[in-house]
Amino acid sequence: MTFKAAYVRQTLDHQVIAPSVFGFAALTLAPFVLKEKRKAIKAFALISLTGMLFLAIPANMPMKGIPPLLIYPAMLFSNIYDCAVRLPQCLSILLSKSSNAADFQQRLAKIKESNHLPALDGSVDLLPANINAVIANNYNYRPRPVIQSYLAYKQSLLETNKNYWANEKSATYVVLQPMTDTYGFYPALHDGPSWPELLSRYQPHWCQPTALILKKRSVPGSFKLIPMKTIQAKLAEPIKLEASNKTVFAKIDLKQTALGSLQKLFFRIYPPTLTVKLNDGKSESYAAPTDNLRAGFILSPFFLQPEEMKALYSTAIDRPQANNVVEINLSERNNDLPWPILSDQYTIELFSLEINN
Amino acid sequence: MTQASDRTDTLKQAPCKRSSWLFWLILCAIVLCTLVRTLPWIPRVIPVSEDDSWDLVLNLLAKRGALSGVDYIFTFGPLGFIYNKTYFPDTYNLKLLLQGVFCAVTTAVMVFQSRRLISSWPLSIFWIFCLVALYGFFGDVFFLAIPVLLVNQHFLLDDVQQHLRPSPEAILLISLLALSALVKFTFFVAAAWVIAFITLDELVKKRPPVRLALFSAVFLAGWLLSGQPLGNLPTYISTSLAVASGHSEAMTWSKAGWQIPILATIFTAGLVLINFGYLSLKKNGKTFPIAVLAESGLFF
Numbered sequence: 001m002t003f004k005a006a007y008v009r010q011t012l013d014h015q016v017i018a019p020s021v022f023g024f025a026a027l028t029l030a031p032f033v034l035k036e037k038r039k040a041i042k043a044f045a046l047i048s049l050t051g052m053l054f055l056a057i058p059a060n061m062p063m064k065g066i067p068p069l070l071i072y073p074a075m076l077f078s079n080i081y082d083c084a085v086r087l088p089q090c091l092s093i094l095l096s097k098s099s100n101a102a103d104f105q106q107r108l109a110k111i112k113e114s115n116h117l118p119a120l121d122g123s124v125d126l127l128p129a130n131i132n133a134v135i136a137n138n139y140n141y142r143p144r145p146v147i148q149s150y151l152a153y154k155q156s157l158l159e160t161n162k163n164y165w166a167n168e169k170s171a172t173y174v175v176l177q178p179m180t181d182t183y184g185f186y187p188a189l190h191d192g193p194s195w196p197e198l199l200s201r202y203q204p205h206w207c208q209p210t211a212l213i214l215k216k217r218s219v220p221g222s223f224k225l226i227p228m229k230t231i232q233a234k235l236a237e238p239i240k241l242e243a244s245n246k247t248v249f250a251k252i253d254l255k256q257t258a259l260g261s262l263q264k265l266f267f268r269i270y271p272p273t274l275t276v277k278l279n280d281g282k283s284e285s286y287a288a289p290t291d292n293l294r295a296g297f298i299l300s301p302f303f304l305q306p307e308e309m310k311a312l313y314s315t316a317i318d319r320p321q322a323n324n325v326v327e328i329n330l331s332e333r334n335n336d337l338p339w340p341i342l343s344d345q346y347t348i349e350l351f352s353l354e355i356n357n
Numbered sequence: 358m359t360q361a362s363d364r365t366d367t368l369k370q371a372p373c374k375r376s377s378w379l380f381w382l383i384l385c386a387i388v389l390c391t392l393v394r395t396l397p398w399i400p401r402v403i404p405v406s407e408d409d410s411w412d413l414v415l416n417l418l419a420k421r422g423a424l425s426g427v428d429y430i431f432t433f434g435p436l437g438f439i440y441n442k443t444y445f446p447d448t449y450n451l452k453l454l455l456q457g458v459f460c461a462v463t464t465a466v467m468v469f470q471s472r473r474l475i476s477s478w479p480l481s482i483f484w485i486f487c488l489v490a491l492y493g494f495f496g497d498v499f500f501l502a503i504p505v506l507l508v509n510q511h512f513l514l515d516d517v518q519q520h521l522r523p524s525p526e527a528i529l530l531i532s533l534l535a536l537s538a539l540v541k542f543t544f545f546v547a548a549a550w551v552i553a554f555i556t557l558d559e560l561v562k563k564r565p566p567v568r569l570a571l572f573s574a575v576f577l578a579g580w581l582l583s584g585q586p587l588g589n590l591p592t593y594i595s596t597s598l599a600v601a602s603g604h605s606e607a608m609t610w611s612k613a614g615w616q617i618p619i620l621a622t623i624f625t626a627g628l629v630l631i632n633f634g635y636l637s638l639k640k641n642g643k644t645f646p647i648a649v650l651a652e653s654g655l656f657f
Contacts, residue, residue: 001547003657005497007619008604010611018622020498022656024491025505026629031474031484032513032636041635048628051621059621075490082394082493089398093453100400100444107402131410135417145430145596148411153607154599157430182407183608266657268609289607336615 008268012061019056023072026052111136115177116210122172128190129181142171149190150181158193158295165197166220174202174214176309186274186286187304192297195312196223196249200355204310212306221357225249228350235344236331238277241300245316245324247353250299253346254290254330260341269341270333277327278302288330290342298353300325383478384468387485391464395493396456397442400449409443416445416452422584426593432600434593435583436539440496459499459537462529463492466506469526473514500537500544504551504655506530511555511568512648513640518562523571531568535575539583542597547655548572554651561644626656 006018026049033045057075058068066074092098115133123142126134128149134141144164146152152161164170179187188195200221202214228248233239241248254272256264263269274288276299284302301323303309311319332342403409411431418429419438425431433440438448439455467488471481492502507530511517515524523531534552538545556569580590630653637648 001543001550001657002497002501002655003622004605005543006622007615008610009608010615010618015618016495017497018626020491020494021501021505022622022626022629024488024498024502025652025655026625026632027484027488027491028470028505028509029629029632029636031471032509033632034475044628044635045632048625048632051625051628056618056621056625060618072490075494076487079394079486079490079493083390086393086398090393090396093398100449101446103400104444104446129407129410131414132406133410135413141414141417143414143429145428146600147414147429147431148407150407150607151431151600154603156599157596157603160430160596182405183610185607264605268605268611270609271606289603291603292607336611 004268006060016061019052019060023052023057108136116208117175118206118213120173120213124173124175125171126175126177128177128179130177133177134175139173142169144170144191144194150183150185152191152292153289154291155295158191158292161191162193162197165194165201170201170216172216173205174198176212176214176306177210178306179304179309184287185292186276186288186297187302188298189286189288189292192292193295195298196225196353196355199223199247199312199353200357203357204313207306207310209306212309217357221355223356224354225351226354228352231348231350233330233346233348235272235342235346236329238327238329239348240327241325241350243279243324243326244300245319245321246300247298247312247316247355248300248325249296249351249353250293251296251349251351252288252293252330253349254293255343255346256290256341257339257343259339263335263337263341268336270335272342273331273333275329275331276300276302276325277329278322279324279326280322293330299328299350379478380472383482384465387468387482388461388464391489391493392457392460394489395460395499396453397444399442400444401442403441403443412441412443413445415440416443416448420445420447424589425585426596427589430596430600432542432597432604434539434542434545434597435580435585436536437541440500440540442496456499459503459533462533463502463506464489466510466526466529470506470510470514497543500540501547501655503530503533503537504547505652507534507555508551508648508651508655511558512637512651517559517564521564521567523568527568528571531571532575535572536579538576539579542601545594545597546601550654551651554647554654558641558644558647558651561647630656 002018002021006015029045030049033042036042053072054069058071061071063071063074089098111132115130115136117133117137120139122140124134124139125143131147144161146157146161152158179190198214200223201217203217204212205215206213231239260269271287271289273285275283275285277283301319302325303312303323308323330346332340335341403412415433416438423429425435436455439452467485471484475481475484491498507527510524510527510530515527534548538548552569552572556566559566559568581587630649633652634645634649637645641648
């Protein structure tokens, strides 16, 4: 639990979890060891504690301007410093004189300013993830169950979100911000299976560079996935797609090796890289978790920005062809450990997505 | 075994040497200082917009009494809003109160344990001072300190064979553990793991599983008091499991030089586990692997 919490997303903010929990555990054992009579045991315990405080902690939480051996002592000093700094604030809160409420309103105003959105009179959901914009705009937030799209990375979670749109309680408005996130997913993989629902049940209401806002149709439309082609493909080999202005929905079945699955269970693996070549010659590379690929997503046209998402609502004839995907290539990122994590062969099922409104 | 019983006697005698009023005075002073040091008096804004978003939304959902696993699926449970140091007007006071309870009780247990283990007060205070430097540092250690202290309490301090009733420290820690399981699903897994091995230890020693009963009662009471219907519990667990099982591919991120922090941690954590294993062997004899498994689950 602690190991994976620290090292799956190995940022400075996360990797500190492991040595702080383990360091705490090492320190809790110190008084037990003090009672030991055997010097060898005491020496071993001292080595383990020193290693944790002066090796693992500095290795995981480097602090600018502080030598590694002084990092834990600096944390000890911060006990006193933090008490001194926080005491006035603590007293002001207890005496109801804190500026927290005013600071919070200022914070929301800043978020609102950086996410230019209109007033909306019904319930609102937002894709992919920056929900603080909903709070800052004081919208009536009514989220899909998995509230941020990057977290819907298992087929069951993607299905739960997909099924939500048919629910009469689903939000009246859906704010679609640019489909980017910290993890670099292929844009259409954010809630991939939900897109046919969004295209058939909602329609564009407002579009600016900050967001496309969809409004629920009074009479929901329907959609069909018409099978086009099944391709047996090999990892890292480019696959050309037929030139077409259709909306192409893909389901890609790419399996992990046994070692890859074990590595995922005990440590971490990187998602495959999906590289797409567009009709206008541009090439884009993104992370593509295997479950998201399997659950299905709009492969073509490529969309990222609000205008490009709005274009999905145009008829095939009216839509610009520049973003049509003409070639794809799935490959494995360099693994942390010396073995492949993905099977060499995979299957792509292509469907034509037809919306009937 | 002679060594083990000698050790238990020493631990029992230690508190008697302290004058009562001084103990309570020191306990109150330490708890107050730790509350000032640790609680979110100065709220923190998470710099990453996505993370700031879920943090704020957990507070909004708590205010609305939303149902975990049904209205929203996330890695946090019904008390998830108390995990971070964010300010949200409608939940801030409750967050301060609940974090305050967690912090005060956990710190009090550290003082109680030091009373049994360390005969000199300055040394006791220095030990707690060293612990608090890590304890107040990050949300996860604030909550995971509870199972760490509980494993030590159960396997290294308490005499389960002799006493049917858990010690006051164990009762406090088990209650906090059950409440922490409502904060984040990772803590639920950690709590379930530790309680499973403590229960196994009780059963091996032919004792009824009173600690499991206490944990279950507090967990269910906390679940109901936080406005969650009992029928939603299986859904919460199954959806949270789906979230927990997928993150080691989809959320993977690292930078150059990732190996050094991990290897340094694995190496030193291994030494700490060996150290714990030895102490546990000495106290528990042949049942020590149960204790090591309980501790190692927290590490993994």
